[in-house]
């Protein structure tokens with residue numbers, strides 16, 4: 001095996017239209033920021049799939065791990081009072 | 097809380113039709129199977145650029161040249177989506193490219209056949225991409241998340257590939273007698289190699305059982321092949337062309353066509369490296385990779401220097 005790499009990995013996020021959130025669409029290899037952006041354009045927006053692009057080095061992403069998924073998200077499980085349906089609103093006061 | 101049984105968790109996810117993601121626990125053999133399948137798929141996209149790329153400079157009109165360029169560029173993109181999907185399982189781009197360039201890795205046997213005439217460009221888009229789509233539509237629901245998501249994107253892009261191929265075939269089939277003959281000749285040569293794309297018959301397909309069990313594949317080779325023949329026949333009839341198979345006929349009982357199996361000895365021989373273009377394809381890939389080495393080196397050196405300047409400033 002050689003050391004002739006394709007550069008580091010980058011994650012690509014696209015915004016479809018102004019005002020919409022950026023959504024992860026895939027990843028690619030590039031040597032620097034500018035090339036990552038150009039490669040993202042060529043690879044992920046050949047049919048106007050996006051009008052704005054973020055590229056982020058994959059190594060900069062911090063992710064939760066599936067093994068402790070249960071305990072990590074556990075605090076939200078018993079807090080039904082965070083949802084609107086928890087509350088009783090009398091009839092006749094209109095939509096709330 | 098008891099000890100988590102990862103294997104049970106994995107099986108439960110499959111049973112619920114949930115996807116497996118890169119950081120999830122998975123059996124070693126599942127991982128190995130996927131790395132092999134996804135990297136072979138990626139290699140097929142990349143090597144698949146060669147037979148059609150061969151015609152870009154000789155396309156008969158500006159329109160057809162633009163179309164062919166766009167299609168071949170898409171295939172390059174498909175290869176890149178798939179390489180990163182395989183990388184998420186722990187292999188590296190270098191490792192995969194190395195396996196391709198040294199001839200260790202396999203790719204779809206179809207790309208070891210030559211594109212002799214302009215009609216072959218039509219037949220490849222229509223039949224070869226058509227067969228690939230049939231397989232890839234199924235893989236949109238494969239159990240490994242990154243692979244499934246790459247397939248969704250790929251399928252969206254593929255449909256123009258098949259349509260442009262069929263459009264090209266209609267021009268030839270309804271053109272001069274010489275053009276029609278060219279179309280028929282292309283169909284004759286591509287028919288059986290296309291049927292081989294779905295892989296060996298179910299009874300002798302070594303990897304199928306696990307692939308179905310793990311929901312990597314959801315239909316068998318023979319099921320997909322039958323569906324492809326059923327779908328293709330009306331398209332062939334419309335062109336006024338015929339398949340090179342005297343046994344092909346409608347079977348009312350199974351509501352599908354009966355057809356002859358391709359020559360599986362030829363299939364094995366092509367996979368072993370003895371097809372008409374194996375050596376040429378491998379040589380082209382190596383040439384292009386080696387001649388691009390200076391570009392990668394320069395880009396790497398430039399990025400390194402920029403980084404140093406950034407840190408110094």
Ligand SMILES: [Fe+2]
Pocket residue numbers: 141170171174250254
């Ligand atoms: Fe493709």
Ligand SMILES: [Fe+2]
Pocket residue numbers: 171225254257
């Ligand atoms: Fe294609």
